[in-house]
Amino acid sequence: MPQHVFASVEEVLHSLADFFVEQASQAVAARGRFSVALSGGSSPKKLYELLASPTYRERVPWAETFFFFGDERNVPPTDAQSNYLMAKNALLAPLNIADDHVFAVNTLLPPAEAAQAYTQTIKAFFGNETAQFDLILLGLGDNSHTASLFPHTDVLHATTADVQAVFVAEVDAYRITLTAPLINQARTVAFLVFGADKAAAVRRVLLGERNVEEYPAQLIAPASGEADWFMDEAAATDLER
């Protein structure tokens, strides 16, 4: 598992931003476009702001970049909990990304319908080819969830590469998420994790006994190779002992 561990969060973010630039350039050179699924939650906002900053904005082929979401909260796109809204404010609006390059989950539909519609959106984008994102960004919750693959939820048993709605008792809400089989089809997968509160989860997922019900992020095993982990020393600290 390639691990990129740095002392400061700033260094982690720069390393992942450089990785993003590299993946985007390679994808555009090889296939003429770059498809990326963004993560939500608390960690990626700083990455998106960095990518939109003067240091990076000229280095990414934004006109050829197409944005999807790895998971979404069941809230309107104007809600502070919305992953789409966070990405819009931090990345998409500052870069003036065209609307037809952004594929958000339609959360105005009931969750199961929103998931089905998003599956169709992804299928239509990839056409006759396998739905293989160039890059999927992921985070890790302190309970070892990633995307909206939460411990002990039905979606952990999904065998189809699609999008599903899942009721998560722990947050008392529906989430809409790419399934692990769909994530594992990606060309590259990158986790962004920082903070000491994630250290135990990092250790459980990377070094713990296999127990995907308890540690859902263990389901992530891209067919194309191993996922890259971008972490600060605080998050990686328990890997040493």
Ligand SMILES: O=C1O[C@H](COP(=O)(O)O)[C@@H](O)[C@H](O)[C@H]1O
């Ligand atoms: O992959 C993801 O992980 C997070 C957990 O990240 P956190 O930074 O909020 O702890 C998850 O909730 C998020 O929606 C997802 O895209």
